[in-house]
Amino acid sequence: MASRSEKKDSLKKRLIEAATSRIVSGGLEGLRARDITNDAGCALGALYTAFPDLEALIVEINGQTLRDIDQSMQLALENVSDIAGQMQVLAATYLAYARTHEKRWRALFELKVIDSKPVPDWYMADQALLLMRIVGPLRHLQPEFSEEQLMIRARTLFAAVHGIVTISLDRRFVGIKAETLDAELQRFIGLLLDGLKFEGAK
């Protein structure tokens, strides 16, 4: 019981749990090192024995969020066989996730990226995983595309949906009703699908 590495793992886990809980309830904004260590039942300095700094802890949590989103996507895609429907479901699921886990989702993008410390490789890999969910259906819609072209287009489509979701949940922008947003996002995807169909027919 309680070997050195076990204790360190347990500390890490408790810190991640405490920080996640704080982010979910109060957002990244209100996250304080002292609150986290209090909740985790350890000293302030202990955080810096488990992680290089507070940011590293947040990156860890953001990685979990990415995987969580991917899981939601996977789940939502089950039992949707038609390609267009899959694209619609992906967009709707992203919006639903952002809405349901707003603070946590927001933390993904609120965390400042500083040039000096590069984003970890595993983080970028988790991201690529998400994009692959879009590449799947997209491959059927653009069969002539290379894998690289598919990745770029998937990135573009994700970015577009992400922008719509972001601006809609951002109080800095003129808001629209929730139902209006749902319908508008679906129409927007419909527009893109029509565009793809049109291009295919040319």
Place this chain on the structure above:
Amino acid sequence: MASRSEKKDSLKKRLIEAATSRIVSGGLEGLRARDITNDAGCALGALYTAFPDLEALIVEINGQTLRDIDQSMQLALENVSDIAGQMQVLAATYLAYARTHEKRWRALFELKVIDSKPVPDWYMADQALLLMRIVGPLRHLQPEFSEEQLMIRARTLFAAVHGIVTISLDRRFVGIKAETLDAELQRFIGLLLDGLKFEGAK
């Protein structure tokens, strides 16, 4: 010379200038009240006689940025008569602005919006101005849309382009080459225009 209100105006102007300069060179991240007041040649506390707090000063600057973007749009639209071309130009101009004035553009979205203090009305109005630039050409593409529908769709299209630009300039995401991005954004707009054409034909 130097009446009370004149001095206050001059102080405001110097603070805005100093802060803008700091944002342009070091980003919102590195903005410090002490640096601004040093540059402006006033005491630290003077900032709080000219603005309620640092945030209010930043909001002022962000407002100027919005108007600056709108001006770029207006300029870019001159001599572009065809509707599709106008949409392409608007998207390209937004990307170009974000690239050329990255730190300043970024400040628009990095500033935290807190529930307690609502965004000023004039800020929302500046935003609406920008959206109207999109409504113009869009009205010709969707003549059956009501004004409200047009505003919603314009917001959606702006958000989509904004998302693409944002993710492309965000080092947190997998990057693509600059030329690739330019071409991809234009293709994306093309896709949307095709979608609109297709819908119109139905």
Place this chain on the structure above:
DNA sequence: ACATAAAATGAACATTGTTCAAGATATAAA
């Protein structure tokens, strides 16, 4: 049981935005 290496501790530090009592200054009346 003991020695040693590792980890946990929390007081202290540096850096912030913000406040406010004290001093400086513009304005208007005499």
Place this chain on the structure above:
DNA sequence: TTTATATCTTGAACAATGTTCATTTTATGT
């Protein structure tokens, strides 16, 4: 012009924060 008053300006002090590090505690191997 002089003077009284209202206003503005000042910067030291404050509170909140992430991070460090000498000291104490704890686990490991002999």
